[in-house]
Amino acid sequence: MPPEPRISIVIPIYNEEAILHAAVVDLIDRLSELDWPYELLLAENGSRDATVKIAEGLAERFEQVHTFSFGQPNYGGALKSGILRARGEFVICDEIDLCDTDFYVRAMDLLETNRADLVVGSKAMRGASDERPIVRRVATKVINGMLRASLGFRGTDTHGLKAFRRAALVEVARSCLVDKDLFASEFVIRAERSGVRSVEIPIRVLEKRAPAIHLFRRVPNVLKNMARLVYAIRIQG
Numbered sequence: 074m075p076p077e078p079r080i081s082i083v084i085p086i087y088n089e090e091a092i093l094h095a096a097v098v099d100l101i102d103r104l105s106e107l108d109w110p111y112e113l114l115l116a117e118n119g120s121r122d123a124t125v126k127i128a129e130g131l132a133e134r135f136e137q138v139h140t141f142s143f144g145q146p147n148y149g150g151a152l153k154s155g156i157l158r159a160r161g162e163f164v165i166c167d168e169i170d171l172c173d174t175d176f177y178v179r180a181m182d183l184l185e186t187n188r189a190d191l192v193v194g195s196k197a198m199r200g201a202s203d204e205r206p207i208v209r210r211v212a213t214k215v216i217n218g219m220l221r222a223s224l225g226f227r228g229t230d231t232h233g234l235k236a237f238r239r240a241a242l243v244e245v246a247r248s249c250l251v252d253k254d255l256f257a258s259e260f261v262i263r264a265e266r267s268g269v270r271s272v273e274i275p276i277r278v279l280e281k282r283a284p285a286i287h288l289f290r291r292v293p294n295v296l297k298n299m300a301r302l303v304y305a306i307r308i309q310g
Contacts, residue, residue, distance in 0.1 A: 081159030116155040119146035149256025180236035194234030200275035
């Protein structure tokens with residue numbers, strides 16, 4: 074295994090055969106300009122296409138790429154597992170259809186200068202550019218509104234790009250009880266409640282492909298997990 078990386082980049086992947094190889098090769102090319110010691114963890118979860126084979130091929134080709142399979146379609150479970158597997162001092166959580174190295178640079182500046190322990194890339198705050206279809210933008214606003222009303226969330230976004238100091242947040246990740254779509258929300262809200270120094274920065278979101286799971290198919294699980302999230306934080310603590 075290569076030496077300990079300073080930065081771990083965790084990317085959940087699900088049925089990504091169309092873009093996975095090109096996205097990873099392009100990301101590695103852009104990271105080479107930054108000269109960071111890093112590892113790239115591809116957290117596969119329940120793919121039914123050639124995603125696993127492509128990810129394994131990338132891991133064989135590039136020593137900094139590692140892949141594992143969570144075993145079921147579960148974005149949050151795969152992301153949490155990737156965070157717990159990460160070896161870097163800093164962890165960056167990204168999406169395969171974004172791979173936003175501009176966010177990496179801005180977030181690392183805040184972390185390395187000790188101005189934050191958690192940086193959240195917000196697609197909903199002032200200065201952000203959310204170029205997704207309107208139904209997806211509305212869904213983000215609805216979920217954020219529900220989080221504010223039910224759990225007192227004070228930020229503008231929980232899902233998507235994040236970067237953090239592993240030592241400050243790994244136990245927060247370990248303590249999260251909800252998976253799938255709302256693991257990321259629980260992670261950010263628990264960090265906020267524990268007093269972790271958190272900063273939001275605006276990002277541009279321009280997805281490379283349609284969501285792997287249709288938005289309206291996700292609604293029942295999101296509502297169920299929202300109830301689980303409120304119970305986990307309000308009752309279980």
